[in-house]
Amino acid sequence: MNWKLTGRYMTFIVIVVMLVIFVNIAIGTILLLKQVPAEETSPEQFTRQFQKELLVSGRDVTVTKAGTAAIQKSRHGCRCWMKTGRNYTA
Incomplete structure (x- = not known):
């Protein structure tokens, strides 16, 4: 038992x-x-991904339309300081 x-x-x-x-x-x-992948990205991730949206030709730096839309859509991209010294506010 x-x-x-x-x-x-x-x-x-x-x-x-x-x-x-x-x-x-x-x-x-x-x-x-x-x-x-989370919809919310950190500011560092936004910056790394945003480098694809910059077009550099000679001394001119241009932001693509998709880049401008990404800045306007993102919380982290509200104030972007460009190398030219201008503030870009979406």
Whole structure:
């Protein structure tokens, strides 16, 4: 009788451990698959991405239309200081 109780107890422990492992794997998989780039970007990320919107020809620096739209859309781009010394406010 003692072994029967121990066998049931061990079976219960194994089932609980397997259930916890399964739930952890499922949650981890869901979190990995749901990783979507956040809409909110940090000012550093905005600056790195914005460099694609600058056109440099000789001494002239121009912002593309998409860059102007990105500045107006972004909270971080409200005040951009250009190298020319002018403040660009969207």
